[in-house]
Amino acid sequence: MRDQGTDEDTRYEAVRSRDARFDGVFFFAVETTGIYCRPSCPAVTPKRANVRFFATAAAAQGSGFRACRRCRPDAVPGSAEWNARADVVGRAVRLIADGVVDREGVAGLAGRLGYSARQVQRQLTAELGAGPVALARAQRAHTARVLVQTTGLPITEIAFASGFASVRQFNDTIRAVYASTPSELRAAAPKHGRNRRTATPNAGIPLRLAHRGPYLAGPVFDLLEHEAVPGIEEVSGPPGARTYRRTLRLPYGTGIVAVDERPGAPRTGLGAHPGGWLDARLHLTDPRDLTTAVQRLRRLFDLDADPYAVDERLAADPRLAPLVAARPGLRSPGTADPEELAVRALTGRTEAERLVRRYGKALDAPCGSLTHLFPEPAVLAGAEPGGTLGALTAALADGAVRLDPGADRDDAQDALRSVPGLDARTVADIRTRALGDPDVAPPGLDVPDSWRPWRSYALNHLRAAGEWESR
Structure with a gap:
């Protein structure tokens, strides 16, 4: 591993070249201006002596720096490292992103991780330069700015949402964080934000879900369309311009989300494709669920991935090189509801539709073909206690199997393997999508170690090329 000085020299070179591949991987701040930025910020490159580097926006804010109004560093995709890592820091970051600190406090976060609050504080501060409260605060600030600048919600409602x-x-x-009042932020919104500020709760909250690098949306929407369960999901529109809609069960209420496919041929090469976004609209019965809903969509669409790192590693393999060249930016979709995914991985689409019709909770206000929420594990365990489905839903309901963002992936896999009748292939599917593990190799397939730590992505390339079927 390189020493700290070399690492910082490399980071400064990324800043000098405005390399968008590192947006979200680290942040830099300028001591003479008191501002922190993303590496691709278009402003004049500061002198090396005036630059400090931070692992997170929260760490920069905690050191007294405010967000750049030009590059909006708080809006970058999350670091792929924290989603990929299986240790306590990665698990903690995923739980904070899901809103656990806002809902349950640091004690609740620590309890879910199996550590004391002091241990969690120490480990996060050592690696990220900020503790759980600061990380949650930075996330709240970003959510607030988005709502202020893109919706017509009252400021008071935005505060609590x-x-x-x-x-x-x-x-x-x-x-x-922004050196502005909420009213000043709203007045300074970019033109597209001002045009969209007429959005209201009835019209939904418009969002841009950012990603880094190329994003090959077609295969993701193909998968969602193939798997869509009537009543809770639908995909409409022609290929290249599809919209995915689904219902969400959230901590404070329910939601309906619509995400648009964003076509476009991915480009390759340094700086050729800095990233983009997927347009989304959220209808929430309780606006406090916004942060959680957004994070669940990011996991579903794999928006925090680092396609540069994935493609570089997999393209070094002769078998995968032509597949990666044909599909740069191919993602490994996750799920918006891990427990739902586990049940669906076991039952398949047709049986899942039956479960929705029979046991799903009806929405108070149906929206077109979206009429229900997927039934909770406890409901299914009580209604159909027999067989593998009953065993799985009982284990999910009583916590014997944990699939939340902070779950230990190895522990979850061991618990899944203990469910009677649950085969190894289904366990691998659940680990890949419900737990967001980027490095899963299913049983029965000879997968070289050189594909690590991106074996889940490698299998998606094989599947897209018709060289492997998951079932």
Whole structure:
């Protein structure tokens, strides 16, 4: 491993070249201006002596730097490292992103991880330069800015929807992070934001779900269309311009989301494709669920992946090289509801549709063909306790199998293997998608170690090329 000085020299070169591949991987701050930025910021490159580097936006904010208004560093995709890592830091970051600190506090986060609050604070601060409270605060600030600049929601409602405990805390944080009041932020919204500020709760909350590098949307939407369960999901429109819609069960209420396919031929090469976004609209019965809903969509569409790292490693393999060249930016989709995914991986689409019709909770306000929520594990365990389905749903309901963002992947796999009748292939599918593991090789397939740590992506390339079928 390179020493810290070399690492910082390399980071500075990334800043000098405005290399968007590193957006979200690290942040840099300029001591003479008091501002922090993403590496691809188009502003004049500062002198090396005036630059400091941070692992997270929260760490930069904690050191007194405010977000650049030009490059909006708080809006970059999350670092792929924290989604890929299976240790306590990676698990903690995923739980914080899901809103656990806002809902349950640091004690709740620590309890889910099986550590003391002090241990969690120490480990996060050592690696990220910020503890759980600071990380959650930075996330709340970003959510608030998006709502202020893209919706017509009242400021007071935005404060609580973003996870703040009071309007005063909200105002103080916005001033500290953006050096602006909420009203000033709204007035300074980009043109597209001003045009969209007429959005209201009835029209849904419009969002841009950012990703880094090329994003090959077609195969993701193909999979979602193939798997869509009537009543809770639908895919409409022609290939290249499809819209995926589904219902969501969330901590405070329910939601309906629509995400648009964004076509476009991926480009390759340094700086050729800095990234983009998927357009989404969220209808929530309780706006406090916004952060959680967004993170679940990001996991479903694999928006925090690092396609540069994935493609570089897999393209070194002679078998995969032509597949990667043909499909740069291919993703490994996850799920918006891990427990639902586990049940569906076992039952298949047709049986899942029956379960929805018979046991799914009807929405108070159906929206077109979206009429239900997928039934909760406890409901299924009580209604159909027999067989593998009953065993799996009982294990999910009583916590014997944990699939939440903070779950230990190895422990979850061991617990799944203990469910009577659950075969190894289904366990691998659940680990890949419900737990978001980028490095899963299913049983029965000879997969070289050189594909690590991206074997899940490698299998998606084989599947897309028709060289392997998961079932």
